[in-house]
Amino acid sequence: MSNQRPIQVAIIGGGCAGMTAAFELTRPEHAGKYHVTVYQLGWRMGGKGASGRGPADRIHEHGLHLWMGFYENAFRVMRECYAELKRDPTKCHIADWRDAFTPDHFSGVADWSPSGRWLPWRVNLPPFDGQPGDPGNPLPRWTIADYLARSLTLVRTLLTAVQHHEASAPAPATAPSPSTAGVGTPESLLEDVSRLLKYGQLATLAAIVEALGLVESVLGVLPRFPESVLVRFLDAISTAARGQLEKVTEKDDELRRLWEIIELVLAVVRGSIRFRLLTDARGFDAIDDYDCREWLRLNGASERAINSAFVRALYDLAFAYEDGDFSRPRIAAGQAVRGALRAFFTYRGAFFFKMRSGMGDIVFAPFYEVLERRGVRFEFFHRLENVKLADASRLKPGERPYVEALEFDVQAQVKGGGEYQPLVDVRGLPCWPAEPDYTQLVEGKRLKQEGWKFESHWDKRKVGTKVLRVGEGFDFVVLAVGGGAVKHVTKELVERDARWREMVERVKSVPTQAFQIWMSAGMRELGWTEPPINISGFVEPFDTWADMSHLASEESWKRPPRAIAYFCSALPDAPEAEQQSPSFPEAQHEKVRRDAVRFLNRDIVHLWPRAQQKPGEFRWELLMDPSEAPGSEPRARGEARFASQYWTANVNPTDRYTLSLPGSLRYRISPLDPTYDNFTVAGDWTDCGFNEGCVEAAVMSGRLASHALSGLPRLEDIVGFDHP
Amino acid sequence: MDSHDDRVKRPEPQRTGPVRNWWTLFGPPGSVPPSGPGMPGMPPMPGMPRPPSGGDPVSQGVQLGYRVIEEYMRQGQNVARMFGMPYPGGTMPASGGPPMEVLFRSFSEFMNLWMQMMGGRAPGAAPTAAAPAVGIAGPFAMGEPHVPAPVPRQAPVSVPQQSEGGQVALTLELESPRRTEVSFDLRPRSLGLPLVVHDLRAPEADKPRITGVALETVPDEERLVLRLRIPAEQPPGIYSGIILDERTSLPRGTLTVRLAP
Numbered sequence: 009m010s011n012q013r014p015i016q017v018a019i020i021g022g023g024c025a026g027m028t029a030a031f032e033l034t035r036p037e038h039a040g041k042y043h044v045t046v047y048q049l050g051w052r053m054g055g056k057g058a059s060g061r062g063p064a065d066r067i068h069e070h071g072l073h074l075w076m077g078f079y080e081n082a083f084r085v086m087r088e089c090y091a092e093l094k095r096d097p098t099k100c101h102i103a104d105w106r107d108a109f110t111p112d113h114f115s116g117v118a119d120w121s122p123s124g125r126w127l128p129w130r131v132n133l134p135p136f137d138g139q140p141g142d143p144g145n146p147l148p149r150w151t152i153a154d155y156l157a158r159s160l161t162l163v164r165t166l167l168t169a170v171q172h173h174e175a176s177a178p179a180p181a182t183a184p185s186p187s188t189a190g191v192g193t194p195e196s197l198l199e200d201v202s203r204l205l206k207y208g209q210l211a212t213l214a215a216i217v218e219a220l221g222l223v224e225s226v227l228g229v230l231p232r233f234p235e236s237v238l239v240r241f242l243d244a245i246s247t248a249a250r251g252q253l254e255k256v257t258e259k260d261d262e263l264r265r266l267w268e269i270i271e272l273v274l275a276v277v278r279g280s281i282r283f284r285l286l287t288d289a290r291g292f293d294a295i296d297d298y299d300c301r302e303w304l305r306l307n308g309a310s311e312r313a314i315n316s317a318f319v320r321a322l323y324d325l326a327f328a329y330e331d332g333d334f335s336r337p338r339i340a341a342g343q344a345v346r347g348a349l350r351a352f353f354t355y356r357g358a359f360f361f362k363m364r365s366g367m368g369d370i371v372f373a374p375f376y377e378v379l380e381r382r383g384v385r386f387e388f389f390h391r392l393e394n395v396k397l398a399d400a401s402r403l404k405p406g407e408r409p410y411v412e413a414l415e416f417d418v419q420a421q422v423k424g425g426g427e428y429q430p431l432v433d434v435r436g437l438p439c440w441p442a443e444p445d446y447t448q449l450v451e452g453k454r455l456k457q458e459g460w461k462f463e464s465h466w467d468k469r470k471v472g473t474k475v476l477r478v479g480e481g482f483d484f485v486v487l488a489v490g491g492g493a494v495k496h497v498t499k500e501l502v503e504r505d506a507r508w509r510e511m512v513e514r515v516k517s518v519p520t521q522a523f524q525i526w527m528s529a530g531m532r533e534l535g536w537t538e539p540p541i542n543i544s545g546f547v548e549p550f551d552t553w554a555d556m557s558h559l560a561s562e563e564s565w566k567r568p569p570r571a572i573a574y575f576c577s578a579l580p581d582a583p584e585a586e587q588q589s590p591s592f593p594e595a596q597h598e599k600v601r602r603d604a605v606r607f608l609n610r611d612i613v614h615l616w617p618r619a620q621q622k623p624g625e626f627r628w629e630l631l632m633d634p635s636e637a638p639g640s641e642p643r644a645r646g647e648a649r650f651a652s653q654y655w656t657a658n659v660n661p662t663d664r665y666t667l668s669l670p671g672s673l674r675y676r677i678s679p680l681d682p683t684y685d686n687f688t689v690a691g692d693w694t695d696c697g698f699n700e701g702c703v704e705a706a707v708m709s710g711r712l713a714s715h716a717l718s719g720l721p722r723l724e725d726i727v728g729f730d731h732p
Numbered sequence: 733m734d735s736h737d738d739r740v741k742r743p744e745p746q747r748t749g750p751v752r753n754w755w756t757l758f759g760p761p762g763s764v765p766p767s768g769p770g771m772p773g774m775p776p777m778p779g780m781p782r783p784p785s786g787g788d789p790v791s792q793g794v795q796l797g798y799r800v801i802e803e804y805m806r807q808g809q810n811v812a813r814m815f816g817m818p819y820p821g822g823t824m825p826a827s828g829g830p831p832m833e834v835l836f837r838s839f840s841e842f843m844n845l846w847m848q849m850m851g852g853r854a855p856g857a858a859p860t861a862a863a864p865a866v867g868i869a870g871p872f873a874m875g876e877p878h879v880p881a882p883v884p885r886q887a888p889v890s891v892p893q894q895s896e897g898g899q900v901a902l903t904l905e906l907e908s909p910r911r912t913e914v915s916f917d918l919r920p921r922s923l924g925l926p927l928v929v930h931d932l933r934a935p936e937a938d939k940p941r942i943t944g945v946a947l948e949t950v951p952d953e954e955r956l957v958l959r960l961r962i963p964a965e966q967p968p969g970i971y972s973g974i975i976l977d978e979r980t981s982l983p984r985g986t987l988t989v990r991l992a993p
Contacts (some may be wrong), residue, residue, distance in 0.1 A: 015740050151753070283812060289915055290990070291752030297935060371992040398736070410739070482738040507968075507993060671935065674970070680748040685741040697750045719743055723750075 009364045017717065018414060018482035020392050020497075023055025024703050025690035026488030028085055028710025029377040029379040033718060034382040040719065043383070046388040047416065050462035050664065052368060053376055055490050055702065056663055059366030060442030064634035065434050065564035067366035068654050070663060071522040071576040072554050074362060074542060075109060079704040080727035081110075081711060083141030089374050092381075108370045111135065111358030114539050116612065118546035118615070119317035122263050126614035128543055129265055133359035140356045146675040152732045153227045153348045154288050162352075166266045167249065169732075195564050218253070219245050223277070227286075244277045246271070246308055271313035272304060276345060279307035283525075291732030292342035294527035299670045302435045303341035321545035322348060323415030324552055326330055327665045332518045332580035334548045340670045343699050350698075350728065360542060362554075365562045368440035370726055371448045373431055377438065378416075388428040389419040389449075389462060390474070392497040395487065397504060398478075399546055408685040408717065411485050413477045417470040419462050421450040424580025434564065463661045465496070466590050484686050486713045491693025491701075492517040499678050507677060514675040515693055517664035519596070521549070522576035523604040523655035524556075526569040527630040531555060534571065535618035535629075547611045549603045550575040555709045567638040575604070579657060580663070587659075596657035604655055605647050666693040666701045679712035688716040697729040704728075748911075748992060754958065782885065899956045908962035911992035918975060918985035923956070924949055926978040932971035942971050942989065962982055968993040 017033055019026045026046060033042040059069045075082065087105045095103035102108050116130040219241070226238055235440065257264040279295070280286060286296045295303055300322070301314045312625050313319070324328070326347070328339035351359070363370040380386070396413040403409065422428045428448055431438040444462060446452030450471070461467040476482050489497055495512040502508045531540070540555035553575050562569040579600065586592060608626040611618050621627045628645070633652035636643055646650060658664065676695035678689045689709070692701045696709035711726045723729055899925050902916060927949065932942035946959040968991045975985040 034966065058923050184858060204854060287753065287912060408741075410736070410741075412736070478736055479739050482737055484742070600943065677993075680745050682748065683993070684743050686739065688742070695749075717742055723746065732752050 015483045015717075016481070017042050017044045017484045018484040019046045019488055019690075020414070021042060021055060021488035021490070022046050022372070022386070023488060023490065023502070024052035024057055024082070024706035025692065025694075025710040025713070026055075026369070026486065027053065027372065027379070028485045028707045029488060029690050029713040030379050030384050031085060031089065032721060033378065034384055034712055035720070037720065038718065040383075040486075042558040043385075044379075045385040045387060046379075047387045047392065047414075049391050051388055051390075051428065051432070053372040054245030054440070054441045056658070056665070057367045057371060059368035059433065059440060061366070061369075061434055061439050062442040062634075062654065063398050064566075065439075066526070066560075066634060066654065067369075067563065069522065069526075069574065070367060070656060070658055071520055072542075073367045073703070074112070074360045074554065074573045075135075075703060076360060076726075077140050077358050078350045079702075079707070080140050080356075082703045083139070083708040084143070084727070085141075085707055085711075086371065086374070087141045089378050090164060092378050092498045093374050100438075100566070102364060102370070102437055106255060108364055108374075109361040110364055112360040112362045112540075112542065113358050114626065115360060116541050116543045117317040117321040118543050118551075119261070119265060122258070123261075126546065127261060128538070128541070128615060130538055130541065133355075135358055136325065136356050138356040141363075142356065148339055150354070150728075150731050151282055151714050152291065153354060155732075156225050156277050156280055156286075157224050158353045158652075159277055159349075160220050160227075163270050163273045164217050164220045164224075164271050164580060169219070170460075194710075201699065216245055216249050219248075220664050225520065239278060240678065242281070243273065243308070244712040249274075258574050260544060265317070267312045268316040269318060271309050272316070272318065275304045275307040275309035275313070276306050279303060282307060285732070293673070294342065294344045294417060295343040295671045296340040296343070297671045300341040301337070301343035319543040320551075324544040324546075326668065327518055327520055327578040329578045330516065330667065330669060332578040334578070334580075336451070338667075338669050340668045340699075343668045343673060345588055346698070346731070347700050350731075354728075356620045362556070362558065365437065365559065367438065369434075373438040373440060376431065380617050386427060386430075388430060388482060389421075390418055391417040391470070392489065393417055395498050395501055396502055397684075400504075402544075409683065410685050411478060411687045413475055414482065414485065416474040416476070417468070418472040418474050419460070419470055420444075420452075420455060421471055422448055423450055423452075429693050434562075437562075438502055444651070463660060463662075464593060465493075465662075466593055478613075478686060484688070484717050486688055486690050486717070488690040488710070490517075490662035490664065490712070491515065491666035491691055492661035494693065496661055505683070507675075507683075510675045512694065513665065514669075516669055517661075517666045517693070519579040519581060519663070520576060520658045520665050521600045521603065521656070522574065522658070523550070523573065523653065525608075525650075525653045526560075526565075526632040526634075527571040527573070528567075528569065528632050529627075529630050531557065531568040531616070532614040533618060535617050543615065546615070547607075549579075550607050550611075551576055551577045553615065565632070565634065565706065567632075569632050575607070579617070579659070593659055596659045597655070600655050600657045601650065604653075605650050608650070609647070625684075666691075669699045679709050682716075688713045697726070697731065746947060758837065805848070837915075839963075902958045903955060905957065905959045906962075907960070907963045908991075910962070910968070912960075912962060913990040913992070914958075914960070915988040915990075916985070917987070922975075922984045923954060925984065927956075927975055927984060928978045929958075929975050930973040932973040932989055934967075934969045934971050936969065939967050939969055939971075942966060942973075945973065945987065946988075947975065958987070961992065963990070 019030050030044045030046055032207040033044055039439070044528075046053075052060065052290070054070075056070050057073060059067055070269060083105075090103075090105040090108065093103075094439045097107075113135060114130065115131055115133060116128045119127045121127045151660045220304060223238070223242065223245070249267075253263070253267050257267045257658060266516045267443040281293055285294055298306070299320065302316050304319075305311075322344060323337045323339060326339055326344070328337055328344075330338045376386070392412075392414065394415040395411055396415060398407065398410050398412040429445070430440065432441045433439070441698075446456040449455060460469055465642070487494070487498070498508060498512075502512055527534070537679075540557060542552070542554040546553060553573060556571070556572045558575050559572055560570070579596070582592070589595075600713075605626075608619075609624055610624065619627055619630075626647070628647050628649045629642070631649045631653055633643055633649065635652070673695070675690055676693065676699060678695040679690055681688070681695075690706070690713040691709055692705035694709045694711055694712075697707050698705045698708055708726055708729060711721055711731070712723075713725070715721060820930075900918065904912070904914060906912060927947045929945040929947050932945060933967075934941075942960075942962065944961060946957075948957045948959075949955075950957060970988060970990045972986060972988045975987055977984050
C-alpha cells in the first residue's frame with residue numbers, strides 16, 4: 009500500500025460487529041492509519057442489540073440479552089472500552105465494566121414433569137476464577153478430548169449424586185483389580201476395559217462410575233486405542249446405567265433430570281468417538297450437516313433425553329426453529345455441541361451476566377463515545393441500497409474484484425450539516441432514546457407529524473441519495489448489517505457471485521418476538537419464591553423468561569415497579585407475499601400483543617402461581633402504566649392495561665436472528681475471505697469460528713474483519729477462533 | 733473515472749479459516765493418561781478453580797470438570813516443552829527457535845513442523861523423496877515434496893487380535909489449483925490389500941464428483957500412494973469417498989477432501 013493518506017474505511021451498520029471492527033481499526037497502535045466512518049440506518053446504533061428509553065425512561069429492548077461467561081472477545085473489547093472511557097464514578101454510576109455487567113449464577117429450565125405440570129429446574133452454577141476477557145491470562149488450547157474428559161467427569165458426579173440420592177443404594181463394587189501391564193498405559197487400560205466387558209462388572213452404579221473413570225483415562229491415549237472397543241465399552245456403560253436407573257427415575261423428577269443429562273453427555277462422548285471427531289481436522293464442524301437432536305439420537309440418546317428441558321432450552325436460546333415454526337426445531341449439531349461445551353466448561357466469573365441497564369446504554373453508548381473521541385465519524389439516517397462492484401471487464405489480469413461504489417438513501421438531513429448527536433442523559437448515564445430527536449433534523453417537525461419510521465424496512469421515504477466511490481469516499485468497506493438484511497443491500501453481489509447467492513439462500517434467519525412488563529407486585533407475591541432467574545425451555549409462544557427487576561432503579565418512575573419481566577421467543581415467519589404488504593409490521597406487532605396477552609392469561613401461572621385472579625385471567629391490575637400518577641384512577645382495566653407495556657415483533661430484516669441450520673454453515677462467508685480486495689463482512693451471520701447468533705460471534709467477526717483489513721488483531725488473539 | 737490503479741488493497745490473508753483440531757497437529761496432550769480428576773472432597777490442585785461450594789450435582793460436575801482440562805493442559809505443555817514447541821503462556825525454547833509469529837503463520841506451517849517432528853521421532857517413517865506435488869495441499873505446504881500423512885502410531889497392545897505390524901505411511905500426490913485439505917482414514921491391517929477409492933462426492937447433488945482417485949500399495953516400503961487431481965473448475969466444498977477392499981468390496985476407510993473457496 010503506497011498511499012500516505014489515511015485509509016478510509018466505511019463500516020455499514022453499527023451493531024456489535026460493526027462497532028467492534030471500528031474499535032479495532034482505530035486502536036492507538038494503528039497510529040491513525042485508518043479513518044473510519046460508520047453508516048447507520050435511523051438514529052441509533054446497536055442493530056439487534058439496540059435499546060431505547062421510552063416513557064418514564066423505561067428501557068425498551070429488542071429482546072432479552074444475556075451475556076455468557078465464555079464471551080471472551082466481547083468482554084475483552086467492552087472492558088477496554090470502559091477503561092478508555094474513564095467515566096467519573098461520582099457523576100455516572102455505571103463507570104466501570106463491573107458496574108455495567110452483574111454476574112448471574114442462577115439459571116433454570118422449565119421442565120415438563122410426567123406428573124403433568126411445568127416445574128422450574130433451577131441450577132446455581134458456581135463462579136469460576138477470573139473474569140471473561142481478563143487480559144494477559146492465556147486460555148487453554150481446547151481439544152475435543154479435553155471436553156470429553158470434562159463431560160465424563162460431569163457424568164461421574166451426576167451418577168455419584170444419583171447413588172447418594174437412591175434410598176437403596178447398592179454396595180460399592182469391588183474396584184477392578186489392577187492390570188498387569190503397568191498402571192495408566194494403553195495396554196493396562198485395554199486390559200481393564202476388556203475385563204469389565206467380559207465379566208459384566210457393571211452391575212452397580214459404583215462400578216459404572218469406576219468404568220467412566222477408565223474411559224476418561226482412555227481419552228488421553230485414544231489414537232493408540234481401538235475405537236471399536238471403546239464404543240462397545242461406552243454402550244455397555246450406558247446399558248448398565250439405564251438398567252440401574254430408569255425405573256427409579258420414573259418416579260423422581262430430580263433423578264430423571266440427572267439421568268437425562270447423563271444420557272445426553274454419554275451420547276456426545278459416544279458420538280465424538282464414533283464420528284472420529286477427536287482427530288478430524290474439521291473439529292465439530294464435521295457433524296454440522298446433522299441436526300443436533302438427530303445426531304444425539306444416532307448416538308444412543310433416548311427420545312426422552314433429546315426432548316428434555318435441557319435440549320429444548322438449547323434450541324430456545326438459539327431461536328432454533330426454521331421459519332419460526334416450533335414444529336421444526338433445527339440447529340447444526342457441531343455448532344450446538346460446541347456452544348454447549350463452551351458455555352458449560354469455559355466460562356469465567358459467572359455462567360451468565362446481566363446488564364445493569366439497556367444494552368444500548370451499556371454497550372453502544374460507551375462504544376459511541378470512545379469511537380467519537382478517536383475521530384470516528386457517524387453518519388446516521390443512511391440506508392444502504394447497493395454495493396456496486398467494479399465491472400469485471402475492467403479488471404486487469406490477476407486483479408481481484410472490488411467494490412466500486414456504495415449507494416445510500418439519506419433518510420434525514422441534520423440541521424447545519426453537522427453530525428447528529430444521538431444520546432440523551434438519564435440521571436448522568438448517556439443513553440439512547442426510543443425515538444429520534446427530530447429537533448436536530450431538517451424539517452424534523454414534519455417528519456415527526458408524518459410518522460417517518462426510520463428503522464422500518466417498509467418505510468422507504470428519503471430526503472436524498474448519496475454515492476460513495478472507491479478512492480474518494482472510501483478505500484475499504486466492512487459490510488456489518490444484520491444477516492437478514494444482506495440480500496436486500498447486496499443485490500448486485502448476489503447476482504454476480506454464486507457464493508453470495510448460495511449464502512443468502514441457505515443462511516436463513518428468523519423473526520423474533522419479545523415483550524416486557526412492569527408490575528406493582530414483587531415476584532414473591534406472584535408466587536415465585538426463588539432468587540431472580542432466567543428460564544428457558546418453557547411453553548411457546550414465549551419460551552424464555554428473565555427476571556429483570558434489578559432495572560427498576562435505572563428507570564425514572566414516580567413509584568418504581570417492584571418486578572420487571574422480559575419474555576422472548578422466535579416468531580413464526582409469514583409467507584413472502586404477506587411480508588410485502590405495507591401493513592405487515594403493524595399486523596405482526598398486533599399478533600405479538602395477542603400472543604403476549606394469551607400467554608399471560610393462560611401460561612405464566614405455571615411459573616407464577618399467584619399471577620391469576622381467576623383461572624385463565626392474569627392479574628392485569630398489576631401492570632404499571634407510566635402515564636398514570638400514583639394513586640390516580642387507572643386509564644384502562646383488564647387486559648386493556650397491556651397496551652401500556654412494551655412489546656415488539658422483530659420482523660425488520662436487520663432485526664431477524666440468524667439461524668445455524670444443519671447443512672447451512674458451510675455457505676457462510678468468512679470476514680477473512682479474500683475474494684474482494686477492498687471489501688469484507690462482519691456479523692454473526694458470517695463464518696467467524698463460532699457460527700451461532702450471539703454477541704460473541706458478532707464481536708469475533710468484527711475482530712476478524714479488522715484483521716482482514718489491517719492484520720490486527722492477530723488470529724491467535726481472537727479467543728475461540730482456533731477451536732474444535 | 734475508470735481506473736482505480738492506485739486504490740488500496742487488503743493485505744494477503746495468512747489463512748482464511750480456524751484451526752479446528754490441535755490434536756491433529758500435536759497428537760494427544762500427553763502420553764500418560766490424566767490422573768483421576770477430583771472427586772468430591774479431593775483438595776484442589778494448585779492454580780485450579782475454587783473448590784466446590786456444595787450445592788447441586790450439576791454445579792459440582794462442572795466445577796470438577798475444570799480440573800480435568802487443567803491437567804490435560806499441563807501434560808500438553810510438558811509435551812510441547814519436550815519438543816521445543818510454543819504453547820500459550822509458555823516461553824520460547826532456549827535454543828533460539830523460531831519466534832511465535834513465524835510458528836503461528838499458517839496451518840500449513842504447523843503441519844510441516846509436526847511432520848518434521850514425527851519424521852524425526854517415529855520409527856519406520858516413510859521416505860520423503862518422491863515426485864514433487866503441485867498446487868496447494870493444506871494441511872501440506874505448497875511446493876514441498878510430499879510427506880507422510882499423520883497416520884496415528886499403533887501402539888503394541890496386549891490383545892493379540894489388535895496387534896498391528898507397524899504403521900502405514902502415506903505419500904500424497906496432489907494436483908490442485910486451490911487450497912485443499914485432505915483427511916485420510918484407513919482401518920488397521922489394510923496395507924497390502926487391493927484398495928480402490930470411490931469417486932468423491934459432495935453432499936450437494938449439483939456438484940460434480942472428483943474422479944480418478946487412485947490408491948496404490950507399495951508393500952516393500954509399507955507405504956500407500958494416494959494420487960488426487962482436482963480439476964480447476966471443481967467448486968469449493970467437502971467431498972468424500974469410501975475406500976474399499978477390491979476383492980471383497982468391504983469398506984476399509986474414507987477419504988475426505990475439502991476445497992477451500
